[in-house]
Amino acid sequence: MSLASAETTLKVVPQADLKNVDPVWTTAAITQNHGYLVYDMLFSMDSKLQPQPQMVDTWKTSDDGLTWSFTLRDGLLFHDGSPVETNDVIASIKRWSVKRADGQALMTRVKEIVAIDPKTFEIRLEKPFGPMISVLANAALPLPIMREEEAKTDPNTQVTTIIGSGPFMFDDKAWVPGDRVVYRKFKDYKPRSEPADGFAGGKVAKVDTVEWIYIPDTNTATQALIAGEVDAYEIPPLDLLPMLKADPNITVKVLDSLGKMGHIRPNHLYPPFNDVRARQALQLLVDQREFLAAQVGNPDFETVCYAVFMCNSALESEAYAEPWMKPNPEKAKELLKAAGYNFKDPIVVMLPTDQQIIYNNILVMVGKLKEIGVNVDAQAMDWSTLTSRRTKTDDPNANPKVGWHIFPTWWTGVPMSSPLTNAPLVSTGDPKTAWFGWPKDDEIERQRAAFMDAGTHGEQMKIVDALQKRFYEFIPYINTGQFVTPVAWRNTLKGVPNALLFVAWNIEKTE
Template sequence: MAETTLKVVPQADLKNVDPVWTTAAITQNHGYMVYDMLFSMDSKLQPQPQMVDSWKTSDDGLTWSFTLRDGLLFHDGSPVESKDAIASIKRWSVKRADGQALMTRVKEIVAVDAKTFEIRLEKPFGPMLSVLANPTLPLPVMREEEAQTDPNTQVTTIIGSGPFVFDDKAWVPGDRVVYRKFKDYKPRSEPVDGFSGGKVAKVDTVEWIYIPDTNTATQALMSGEVDAYEIPPLDLMPMLKADPNITVKVLDTLGKMGHIRPNHLYPPFNDVRARQALQLLVDQREFLAAQVGNPEFETVCYAVFMCNSALESEAHAEPWMKPNPEKAKELLAAAGYNFKDPIVVMLPTDQQIIYNNILVMVGKLKEIGVNVDAQAMDWSSLTSRRAKTDDPNTDPKVGWHIFPTWWTGVPMSSPLTNAPLVSTGDPKTAWFGWPKDDEIERLRAAFMDAGTKEEQMKIVDALQKRFYEFIPYLNTGQFVTPVAWRNTLKGVPNALLFVAWNIEKTE
């Protein structure tokens, strides 16, 4: 039987391969290919066991015991054991908002035997399974050797236990990434459902083919040169929908939130007045028109925890919904900004949605007299540079003041998982931009103890109020991005993103 190759145009070029070190979506997608997780979310966003076979909780809620499935192997042939899971949990939790929340309650994590480990708590932690099943910043189980790497240093040896093996010898940054079927992978017996169930590799090879020009990538899909396009350009969506050979589908119905992040460490955006100035330049309708340009896929949303989510609230947002450039200029001046000083803005030229988003902000800044140093680069270069804490005022080629991105709505929709809301100010625990605000941290901690929906919403409203007082980041509008694939593909899982397992390729 001839070998089959699934060819996908990914959303970006893959340069960073450690899904713990970075939150870049392309690296998380890479993580799903190579690694397996202890738990995974089904299509209803309910946690289901993945590598775990069975688990139990003590009556007082302080001890959680987990036993791994039989037959789990890493790609080098070594068995997956408790020590690997424990080291992976500890490393991941340093970099993830919900992992950090969990570790504030953890007394110790210990191996009972080679397949069973316990998480012992100082205080009960109700969302344990949901945290271990984080769907968008998942917990990849690495070998203990790699998982003992400092989480602020990239792992470079990529050996997982998932359904595909990363072929590092065939990887050509800027061109393609290659994955091979792991023939010794033992899938679960349950049918695939979202990210959960049996991950059956039905193709022999998966190739991510990087095509930065969206028109070229769209034509490659329509001609059959590639089989799928992860984030096709929304302005070409009518043409793709009209093609009888192509399926266009929104997999993540909650969607994404456009996002602009200022650097809190250095002037001028270490001053809240400068960040408030940025907020007063945002008209979400304008930003959405540029970054999406199709009302079918757009939602104006000033809710910190997403619109159409369980914790939706626009409390205290109204004063910030209307742009005021004159006031923005006054606030920047009051913050001590000299309008001759360059503001370094990173522009990811190969990410159409984000690129169009930041171009609007660049235009708004220039309109009020800001000296914008707009530096063009590809997305992978941006995701590497945003981790640097150098002062952009003294080293504008290394440091930065502002960068754009988008966040998947699921983690953004809770104080527990909203990573850019973490305001510890510590580059080791806070997300790039490094805000520091004790009140936000106090409210996030209180949310963990909220026992009822009413109590949760009181904290959400308080967080909304503090968010717009402090401005840790800017939301530029909510949107969905359909995935497109040729009808020769069968069995595409109904996960939040396009994953390669269970897909059959027919001719």
């Protein structure tokens, strides 16, 4: 490789291997990061989490709040050279809204979405929907604008042709799952004129190629960054941060100050976790301090948090959480027995061995379950395999090699911090609309719907407290603690955007 070529290639160790490439089909963070490079969005959040126009040039709303009109900016092209038009946008909104909590909320108010001309469309509502722009600017699970052809794909089926209109093109021929992903600069991309700010502003591609190099061994990846073999490491191991911070050639920085929430998800469709008592048992096995020590191991990055909508957020509340803050293994065992579990049948737990934080999280839970006599079938796999398998609704009691009882993950704090965007809280019970695990609870859905009409912060907090109460009665999932994860990059990189995650636009390599 020539020196000139090397200088225009940004090499990044991503948080996981990329195997699923449709950012609507999955909520996996690695796929959302991929989506940010390839696709563009109607609106994006700036560094202060305020929505700003991205693909949209101008917009207006009627006096009664029932009609929203949007006009796309000039020069928007897909990577195949075709223009981005309103038929693409409308199909993309409809597909995305099926799979996203805030999109579902929006569509309960939508009467129709109409193309006025190739650049202008209207969203016509049955009832006003105040958070319209914030929903269209979802930062963690963004609305990717696809060609109409792909956007008409069933949202529960993966799109396989990846053609967006973002600053980088996905090179499917160079993609080697388990090794690397390659993106090429889209030379016909027209960035906005404003400076880059968070996910908003001008997305200027200043490198020709972005390579994601998958290195599952954290020590090897850390040494590759120190040696200059890669330029950035998205989630370096927290126990090796002192070494990285001591290197004068490396910057270590937290980009997302709200952070993430550790998460244990039970399968609500089948015994024993279709019984609330079994889910309450899981909650009573959790001491967040112990889980955080395993997941993170650095108090500077940890927050014990029993607030459903995150600590240090606008909707923070720990109402009704106190009875669940102290673990009680004896009570947990009683509850599992009352739920009908016989302590003989295997409980299938998926363990992602290539995700250090998530893996350590679930190892603690596996140990807690074994301590009270649960027969744990701990099945090791990589993260990409887990994110594919968690979509399966097969009965794990009958088909333990396909179905599952429990899986771990973490959630970015921004979507978790509101009833509109908290995807695992959606409790329709429908695999087409609820997140994997598929809880069903009418009261949670009633309160989530009421939140859309809450006009003041005080009104919102009343609903938040009601949701906290129902959350701990119903236990749709178990939080294992809030934490932040710094990003590390070599100082040869300049202009790293102050977004919630490491994105490749605006970055220059100085040598």
